[in-house]
Amino acid sequence: MAAAVGAAVAGPALLDAPAVGQTTARHAPPPLPEDPFTLGVASGDPLHNGVMLWTRLAPEPTVDGGGMPPHPYRVRWEVATDETMSRVVRRGASPADAAHAHSVHVDVRGLRPDRPYWYRFRVGDHLSPIARTRTAPAPYQRRLTLDFGLVGCQRYTSGYYTAYDDLAAADVDLVVHSGDYIYETGGNSVRSDPLPESITLDQYRNRHALYRTDAALQAAHATAPWVFTWDDHEVENNYTGLVPEVGSSTPDPAAFVARRAAGYRAYWEHMPMRGPAPTGPDLRIHRRIRWGRLADFLVLDTRQFRTDQTCGTNDVGGRCDAAFDPATQVLGTEQERWLSRGLRTSTADWAVLAQQVVFSQFAFVPGNPGIYNLDQWDGYPAARQRVLDMLAADRPHDTVVLTGDIHASFVSDLKADYDDPASATLGAEFVGTSISSDGSALNAVVPLILANNPHVRYANAQKRGWVKHTVRPHEWRADYRLVDDVSVMGAPVSTATSWVLPRGGQLESA
Numbered sequence: 001m002a003a004a005v006g007a008a009v010a011g012p013a014l015l016d017a018p019a020v021g022q023t024t025a026r027h028a029p030p031p032l033p034e035d036p037f038t039l040g041v042a043s044g045d046p047l048h049n050g051v052m053l054w055t056r057l058a059p060e061p062t063v064d065g066g067g068m069p070p071h072p073y074r075v076r077w078e079v080a081t082d083e084t085m086s087r088v089v090r091r092g093a094s095p096a097d098a099a100h101a102h103s104v105h106v107d108v109r110g111l112r113p114d115r116p117y118w119y120r121f122r123v124g125d126h127l128s129p130i131a132r133t134r135t136a137p138a139p140y141q142r143r144l145t146l147d148f149g150l151v152g153c154q155r156y157t158s159g160y161y162t163a164y165d166d167l168a169a170a171d172v173d174l175v176v177h178s179g180d181y182i183y184e185t186g187g188n189s190v191r192s193d194p195l196p197e198s199i200t201l202d203q204y205r206n207r208h209a210l211y212r213t214d215a216a217l218q219a220a221h222a223t224a225p226w227v228f229t230w231d232d233h234e235v236e237n238n239y240t241g242l243v244p245e246v247g248s249s250t251p252d253p254a255a256f257v258a259r260r261a262a263g264y265r266a267y268w269e270h271m272p273m274r275g276p277a278p279t280g281p282d283l284r285i286h287r288r289i290r291w292g293r294l295a296d297f298l299v300l301d302t303r304q305f306r307t308d309q310t311c312g313t314n315d316v317g318g319r320c321d322a323a324f325d326p327a328t329q330v331l332g333t334e335q336e337r338w339l340s341r342g343l344r345t346s347t348a349d350w351a352v353l354a355q356q357v358v359f360s361q362f363a364f365v366p367g368n369p370g371i372y373n374l375d376q377w378d379g380y381p382a383a384r385q386r387v388l389d390m391l392a393a394d395r396p397h398d399t400v401v402l403t404g405d406i407h408a409s410f411v412s413d414l415k416a417d418y419d420d421p422a423s424a425t426l427g428a429e430f431v432g433t434s435i436s437s438d439g440s441a442l443n444a445v446v447p448l449i450l451a452n453n454p455h456v457r458y459a460n461a462q463k464r465g466w467v468k469h470t471v472r473p474h475e476w477r478a479d480y481r482l483v484d485d486v487s488v489m490g491a492p493v494s495t496a497t498s499w500v501l502p503r504g505g506q507l508e509s510a
């Protein structure tokens, strides 16, 4: 299924459109008696003249095939300049077929820069909710402020998505998701996820669908376009490249290749991703999203092209000599070259690396071998230094790294050399905590991280939440919005700490 490119306004409005079956009765798919929009709608990857729209037809979300008949459907969509959908500026129809889990991807173009739009879908008599999205500023447009939310790590069983309710009420322009959109396993904790471990395509689809039934997650998608990347749990914990984790349910190499293909395919089917669906185990997700002259988001993939963790564990341990081998890779050669080119050619005020795993050095015990989390960039010091050297050469004053993965909040100086506290500060790293995933394992090491890493300015593993970023040409502000208790529905959310990074300056607690 090719993503449909949006046409100018033509044809009947959604409310006047003929229901499925009225126009081509002989070939029409059967009507859908139940609401197929149970997963909500979403938008993403804004351009200055367009945005991706997404939905998926799934009247029975966690049943194989989403409870849809196997027939192809056409789903009508429209984009308006007002929230009542009275001033429609683009409309069209896009295919939804069983081979793509009846997902709908619309690459709408011809929109104006830097303004909100509203959109909705229709199939048969069913109308989706109306949601808001936004286009990016024009490439050289000066825009004084960007408000965006950093989110990630949303294990369904670990708690309620109260953070997403708070985000949805915050009126942000954009949401950046750092990965772990789903977790491949279920369980019973705060909430029940009764699905079996995701290994097959149907199993990944059903898990994405379960997560998408959450009303707060749907509300967060409906408030702004998302820019997203994956981490490990969209396939399997701590996998690297085509290497499964130690103790994997799919240790056989061929089985893991098939599993990664299923995980990536289901991810594509459930996100407003631009470009065709993957047909094998590879899917490019690294890309640049420009926000006028204010910020260039370089969205990274630190999983797909990574070399395996080298030191006998893919978790916490000592760093062996092999970790320093220049041949070790986090991004892979091609993505590293792409990043270098992106940093060199970016003219935006801020360069933003939107990625997954902690970039700054977090020595639990310093030195070598020391003790580090080897699944983070700490396990690949040579690869990290190559990126730091690029930053020092091309963006020495204004880089921000956005990170997820470890379910705890950290604010760190980005250092040209982590073993030399006197080395240049290149910017900052903001590690968002998790939306819901448990972070208690880190409580024990937070004092060690603070004691042994002078560049780490703030650490809190106690609470879940999201980070509100306010970006201006000369100042970056991060407000950590933390939830009192994700096991209590609707628990209070408050700003736990705020940090300001003047462009070219040093982080300050606000």
Ligand SMILES: [Fe+2]
Residues within 6 Å of the ligand: 153, 154, 180, 233, 405, 406, 407, 437
């Ligand atoms: Fe996570």
